[in-house]
Amino acid sequence: MSAPPLTGRRAEIVAAAARIFARDGYAAVGMRDVAEAVGIRGASLYHHFASKEEILYAVCLSVTQEPNEQTLPLLDAPGTPTQRMAALVRAHLEHLHGRQVEHLVALHELAALSAEHRAVVDDYRRYYQRRVRDVVAAGMATGEFAVPDARLAAFAICDMLNGFSNWFHADRELTLEDVVVGYVDLIVGRLLGSGVR
Amino acid sequence: MSAPPLTGRRAEIVAAAARIFARDGYAAVGMRDVAEAVGIRGASLYHHFASKEEILYAVCLSVTQEPNEQTLPLLDAPGTPTQRMAALVRAHLEHLHGRQVEHLVALHELAALSAEHRAVVDDYRRYYQRRVRDVVAAGMATGEFAVPDARLAAFAICDMLNGFSNWFHADRELTLEDVVVGYVDLIVGRLLGSGVR
């Protein structure tokens, strides 16, 4: 069902491409640029990928398929909605931090995917959002969360989390841990919280 | 200092281009496509704009320069930080709603701008974010806002607001007014609020 994990040369190409796509924009990057970054010639890339778009697709999958398979299970673990949401926020931010350039590409270049690939990526994103909404609703049912509308809260939470990739720079004032602790508090403690701190 | 307002044919071209760029992605759209949408031939566009990138720049300015000039003054109006922030949230969402396709383009296609134009747009965005952070800090000083870090709260707020363009569809369950009321509550009442409702 899901794509095999990337290994060896393919993984190398995808990593290099993500970095360059994120910096210069997908359209401005040539196959020769990607090839140069891994020390081969442009034509050799076609031994590993059928097209430039296939490389972009692999980049996008690494930040949509992976979180669905690795982060979402936290929502099925034992614990209250409050605890599960806090675990999700932490894991989500830590994952984005490890794949920041890939995520930047996925945020900005979805339009360059083929219709088929775009649909796959969109499905992953929609499902993730749906699961977030479901935990919010679960917390509303237990009385832990005091928000009036789970849909709106889920949009707010996902936008906050994903926005991270756009502004975080490891070399500035804030550390990853600062953001994780701060966002767990903002999201679980304040945005959703019932006021009982 | 600021660009003259768009009028007549130029405005028509920018509006049509924004719609098509938002739907198909800047790179996938040809000058001939933009021209067709306003009922002229591709070459005729060059009477109005020097290049395709200049059209994109005009689109981006309409959702960065405009909010800075029209929405930010609300932060200088009389009233408490709570009141001023609530006014900003409403005005921001209403502005985005009126320029949704332009904003989608600005969110996704910044990489296609020239370095000079990109710098101008980035400056507008940074300044807006800075002003939001300053109101948050002002509310912290008066004790109205109970967040521990103004920077983090400002990122959260801006990402929530701007994310709106990505998911709002006028023909779905939520109306613009639903979102405005809901987000004023989430941001001013809950995220920032001191608990006194």
Add this chain to the structure above:
DNA sequence: GTCTATACGCAGATAGAC
């Protein structure tokens, strides 16, 4: 698996008439 060489289509931009 990587190379050299090249095909070739597309899209941005120009020239110049009306």
Add this chain to the structure above:
DNA sequence: GTCTATCTGCGTATAGAC
């Protein structure tokens, strides 16, 4: 201000040797 006609360069992708 808009047109027709055209140039031109660039970048994906292929062919085929090593």
